[in-house]
Every structure is written in structure tokens, then in C-alpha cells.
Amino acid sequence: MTTTSVEAAGRASGGGAAGRAPAAPGGRARRRFPGRPQQWSAIGFSAPLLVYLAAFYAYPLWRNIELSLHDYTVRAFVQGDPEFVGFANHTEVFTSGTFGTALVNTALFTFVSIAFQYAIGLALAVFFRDNFRLSGVLRALFLVPWLLPLIVSSSTWAWMLNSENGIVNSVVEAFGGPQINWLTSPETALISVIIANIWLGIPFNLVILYSGLQQIPADLYEAASLDGATAWQRFRHITLPLLRPVTAITLLLGFIYTLKVVDVVWIMTTGGPGDASLILAVWSYREAFGTGQPEFSPAAAIGNLLIVIALVFGFVHLRTQRYRERS
Amino acid sequence: MTARPWWKTALGALLTAFMLFPVYWMVNVSLTRTADLRGTPRWFPTAPTFEGYTAALGQQLPALGTSLVIGFGCVALTVVIAAPAGYALAILNLRGGRTLSFLLLVAQMIPAVVMAMGFYAVYVRLGLLNTVWGLIVADSTIAVPFGVLLYSTFMAGIPRELVQAARIDGAGTWRIFGSIVLPVSRNSTVTVSLFAFLWAWSDFIFASTLNRAGEFIPITLGIYQYIGNNTTQWNAIMATAVVASLPAAILLVVAQRYVAAGVTAGAVKD
Known part of the structure; x- marks a missing residue:
């Protein structure tokens, strides 16, 4: 299951770093080959990754934190002499009128998206569970929205929703x-x-939940049928409870991905009109890159908030995984 | 599973059609004449025209080339870093491996917009803004953590006896990696490459922040600038979108089984 969902989770909200996380690998196999020399080769083989993480993850992140603690203007960027302002950027962001709007929008965007993605994904997964004719092909076709570049799907939606010439x-x-x-x-x-984001997320939910359904033994359903359970009862008392761990992971990953969505919103509305569809990640993008006047420092402060939220859920994820491993 | 009712197939086809309607619409608009774009939309491309495609290919061919280069560059970089790291984690039992895995997991949760700002700040100083290299590196950050975790999960499932036997025969760490672990992990390599390519190809955030004024822009940015420049020619925009979707379509047809093979191969160990 772990690996299956790794593949499945490949790309949820696409634009963001997708992919995901199997439980810490190789846990059981560890400690089979003790010994010093091997540690050296292990370090050698992981050296490219360690250097990579330091140079292309840690350093940019460090620069981002630095941005948020200084007052970076375009000029300061070039001259490299920004003024240190401590948490002034954070205070400015959190007390601005936009913050409340963005926070409410983010909450609505995330929870409504996930609720519908999950419900529709689960309904489809249950539907596709019975192998009817062509079910494999149709299920594969459901992956299309997930594989398309986000700019493609977002601009298509934008044109479909166009006021004068849109099909909708x-x-x-x-x-x-x-x-x-x-x-x-x-x-x-x-x-x-x-709506566009729900459409984008359905394939991800379908794939993960479908693979979760495959783990439920078929004889459970047969036994329940023999006992006269209706389809709804089987769903309610077998599918839902046994799917709970998979559900937890799906919702958690969905949350993490949805939180960092930028492309869809930016391409369709740029967060507007005004701040009407502004979510936190888009706000950060707009401050830094969306206008002629780049405001990197507040943008980085919003970014820090997003990282903190992501970290919290990272730990939740880890706990869920641990819990699953134990049970 | 014994009876295979046709109504389910019919319903399934209907649901799929509904789901894929935006994709159909993209193709439909791409074949519409510019004159017919205004007013009531036409449901079917009854008089298909390729003027959208001519315009798209005339202007966006270099961008497609750039995206290909970035995609392949990203695949190479990702595999070169992820495969040995997976080996170190899963087979050589790197000390602190659990911590590293956790860090990779967290790395995947960092919003791309945050990474983009960090990269921007770094690239400004290094003069790497608006370069294809810079974009390859930035795009690879999406795929590398995923790649390492995928490789190490798969490699942890390789029978220990295989590695042991090679060791007894006198094979060194390099030999074992090159002649046993890597060939056995071929499906993982395909999967990692596939996603690394697709993500790099689809990337918009890094492209729009780190390569805004570049000489060579990727296709996603090409479409974006298209939308900004001529909002009247949606057939050309949609034609470009169709062309930009081709890699995804090809991979779905050609490699879907391959990916599935990788999935089941890795899933066996559970």
C-alpha cells in the first residue's frame, strides 16, 4: 500500500512540490550490516543528496527567512544592504486588512475543495471497485486532469467560465x-x-482511495451480503471504517497540497477581483512577483507562515504513519 | 464481479465524459475559427480549422524545445542524485536515515512559492536568473525528495540474499550498486524519470518567477504570456495548450503500464 500511494500521490496539486511520502523506508531491514566501512560508503552515496539539500533547499530557505527579517526593496536587493527590521514584516502582514480575508479564503478554499474532492473521489472509487467492462480504461482516463500542466487546465477553465463567450x-x-x-x-x-480545484483534485483522491479499497478483503463483503446487509450498510460498516487510515492520509496530503496552490488561482483570477479569491500562497506570490513593485519581505513573511502550517501537518503526518505502522 | 452489467459501463462512460469535458472543450476551441470565438460557443468543431495550430506552432516552437531541454535536464539531475541516495538509505543503512527521510518528507510540503522566493534571492546574486540551468535546478527540487523516497522504498524491498551473495562473491559497494541494485530498480527509475519530466514540463511557478525575462522560456510561460498578450485568439492559446498536453497524453498511453508495474513491484514487499 505504501508504495502504491507513493505513485498515486505523485502529483496532486501539480504546481507544488508533489510526490509524497512513504513511511520511513527500510526500517525493518536496518542494522543487518553493521560495520564502519559501510557507513563511509553510505555517506559517500548520499553525499550528492546532502550537498543538494544544503545548496538547493536549506540555502534558499535560509535566504527566505532572511528576506522576511529585513526590509528588502529592489534597490537593497542589488546593493545588498537591506535594513534589519526584525519581525516588523510579520507584524505588518498579520495586522493588514488583507490577512483576515486571505485567511478566511484559504480556509474556505482548502476545506470545501477537500470535502468535495474526497466525497466525489470516494464515490468514484467505490463505483470503479466492481470490475465492469472497460472500467480499467475509464479509470485511466480519469487521470487526465491530473497529468495536464496546470496552466493548461486553468486557462481552459478560465475560458469556459468567460462571461460573454464561455460555455458555462x-x-x-x-x-x-x-x-x-x-x-x-x-x-x-x-x-x-x-470548482476548478475540485476538478483537479478528484483523480488524486480516486487513485488513492481506489488502491485503499483494494486492500479490503472481498470476503468481508460476501459475508455481509450473505447476512443480508444492503449496499449502504456494507459501505457504512465495512468500507468506511476499514478505509479510515487511507482516508486520514488522503485528507492530510490533500490539505498540504491545497494549502500551497498558486497556479490555478493566479491564472484564473490572480486572487481578485480585489482580494475576493486571494488565498495565502497567492498573496505571497502576488506581493513578490505579481505586481510591478515587488515586496519580497512581506511575501517572505507570509511564506514563513505557510511553512509553519506545513511543518505542523508534517508532524501530524508522521504521527499518523507511526500509528499505522504500529496497528 | 461475476455479472458484468452494461449499465455500469454506460454510467462509467458518462461520468468519464463529464469529467473530461474541459479537455474536450480545449480541443474544440483549438479547432474553432477566430471569427466563431465570440458569441454563442459552438459545441462541435463542425468546420475545423488549423489556424490556431499554425499560429501556436509558429510562435511557440522554441518554447517547446526549451521545455524539452528543461524536462530532460531535470530527469538526469534527479536520477543522478536520487538513485545513489536511495541506495545509501535502503541498503547501506545510512546512519540518521530516518531523520533524512523525515526531512525529505517535510521538504515536499514546503510551498513552491516559498522556494521560488528563496531561489530568486539566491539567483539574483549568482546571476542565474533567466537561465535554463537555473530553472532545471529549481524544477528538480520538486522531484528529488520524491525520487529518493521512491527509490529507497523500492530498494528496501530488494531481497537481502541478492546483495549478500554478491558481497560474498567479492563485489564492492560500487559493483553492487551498478550491476545489481540499479538494474533491479529499473521500474523505479522509469517512474521517477516520468514524474520528474512531467513536473518540470508543467512547472509554472518557478518559470514565472525565475525566468520571466529569459531568452528561452518554457512552454507554460509561453501560454501564460499568450493569454496576457492576445486575449482574442483563444483558439491559438488552446492549440498551444493541446500541444503542451501531449507529453502527458503520450505518457498516459505508453507508460501507464510501466508505472503500474513499478507500483506493484514495490507493493509486493508489504
């Missing part, structure tokens, strides 16, 4: 509805990006 409004108007300014009105912008 064309259908709405055919049924006598009004023209809806999906992406340009503050009431619907957040809903629009959430």
Missing part, C-alpha cells in the same frame, strides 16, 4: 439564467477557483 454561461443562459461573471465578480470568483 451559454448553458446557464439556455436555461433562462442570467449572465454570471464567474471570474470577475467578487461573489463568484472564489467559488469558480474552488
